[in-house]
Amino acid sequence: MAKPLRSDVIRLYKTLLYIGREYPKGTAYFKERLKSAFMKNKDETDPEKIQKLVARGEFVIKELEALYFLRKYRTMKKRYYEP
Amino acid sequence: MSGRVLVGVKRVIDYAVKIRVKPDNSGVVTDGVKHSMNPFCEIAVEEAVKLKEKKLVKEVVAVSCGPQQVQETIRTALAMGADRGIHVEVSGKDYESLGPLQVSKIMAALAKKEEAQLLILGKQAIDDDCNQTGQMTAALLDWPQGTFASEVTVEGEKLKVVREIDGGLETIKINLPAVLTADLRLNTPRYATLPNIMKAKKKKITQVKPSDLGVDLTSRLQVLRVDEPPQRQAGVKVETVDDLVSKLRECGRI
Numbered sequence: 152m153a154k155p156l157r158s159d160v161i162r163l164y165k166t167l168l169y170i171g172r173e174y175p176k177g178t179a180y181f182k183e184r185l186k187s188a189f190m191k192n193k194d195e196t197d198p199e200k201i202q203k204l205v206a207r208g209e210f211v212i213k214e215l216e217a218l219y220f221l222r223k224y225r226t227m228k229k230r231y232y233e234p
Numbered sequence: 235m236s237g238r239v240l241v242g243v244k245r246v247i248d249y250a251v252k253i254r255v256k257p258d259n260s261g262v263v264t265d266g267v268k269h270s271m272n273p274f275c276e277i278a279v280e281e282a283v284k285l286k287e288k289k290l291v292k293e294v295v296a297v298s299c300g301p302q303q304v305q306e307t308i309r310t311a312l313a314m315g316a317d318r319g320i321h322v323e324v325s326g327k328d329y330e331s332l333g334p335l336q337v338s339k340i341m342a343a344l345a346k347k348e349e350a351q352l353l354i355l356g357k358q359a360i361d362d363d364c365n366q367t368g369q370m371t372a373a374l375l376d377w378p379q380g381t382f383a384s385e386v387t388v389e390g391e392k393l394k395v396v397r398e399i400d401g402g403l404e405t406i407k408i409n410l411p412a413v414l415t416a417d418l419r420l421n422t423p424r425y426a427t428l429p430n431i432m433k434a435k436k437k438k439i440t441q442v443k444p445s446d447l448g449v450d451l452t453s454r455l456q457v458l459r460v461d462e463p464p465q466r467q468a469g470v471k472v473e474t475v476d477d478l479v480s481k482l483r484e485c486g487r488i
Contacts, residue, residue: 169428175250216425226249227273227418230360 156201163208170215237351238293239282242341243275245307246361259459271307274356276423277416282354283315290388293317299340301325312434313426319439331453338370343447357382357415368415378408382417
């Protein structure tokens with residue numbers, strides 16, 4: 152059975168693992184949740200649904216990037232710009 | 235303008251790490267501590283990459299001074315979109331005494347060697363908080379400077395820089411070549427994604443020694459001791475106004 156979306160899913164997982172290294176609550180916490188989120192849908196076979204799930208994962212990446220940026224920005228602002 | 239931009243990046247202890255002072259008060263603990271690029275340098279890199287995306291400059295070069303590990307920081311800059319890197323090798327004793335003056339001498343020498351048209355630096359590093367390198371570099375090169383930039387626009391052969399100053403903003407127009415230092419609100423730096431970091435491994439990092447640039451790194455500063463900031467004292471709760479008044483009288487406030 153061909154699995155055309157397999158590489159997309161693996162790429163998403165790897166990217167999330169990479170981005171999770173900076174997660175405020177720790178890498179281990181993030182990794183555990185990431186794995187369970189992927190395992191929950193491991194039996195999904197409908198390509199359309201898989202594509203939707205991958206799109207959701209990509210949305211999470213964007214959210215995490217925004218979270219990290221805001222966290223850094225706020226720390227800097229608090230440290231240097233507030234009396 | 236259509237020249238080359240040099241961006242200085244510094245490897246510092248990550249902003250989220252709790253800084254600890256060495257027991258002998260000679261400095262802070264750096265072994266086994268997470269390091270990353272100075273946040274203000276990220277903003278500087280982003281601004282340079284943006285200029286390149288607008289086709290206003292032809293090349294972005296990231297420069298960092300320090301031991302082998304600073305190459306990671308240069309890689310991050312390359313992943314964000316810089317074209318190539320220059321690693322100025324400084325290690326051991328020289329690295330410990332490396333201050334703004336020494337770095338600005340290196341940056342000035344490199345700006346001349348690379349024929350840069352613009353130099354962008356972060357306004358300050360979050361480890362030593364010096365806020366001097368940009369200003370010193372501009373002085374050594376005798377170039378105009380736009381410090382604390384919160385908005386930069388290219389107008390022909392001139393730059394319009396909006397500066398963050400006490401109590402407001404100041405708009406200045408300066409000639410190129412120039413030195414800029416990035417303030418916090420200049421832009422939002424992009425995230426160095428995994429595929430871009432992989433691609434950045436193919437980009438070139440040139441290694442140079444300060445002696446090749448004819449820069450003398452001797453420092454006239456001596457660190458006497460490093461101390462932690464004083465701990466904030468715990469407060470007390472009082473029950474009544476009378477208690478408050480008597481407490482205040484006790485500590486001589488009224």
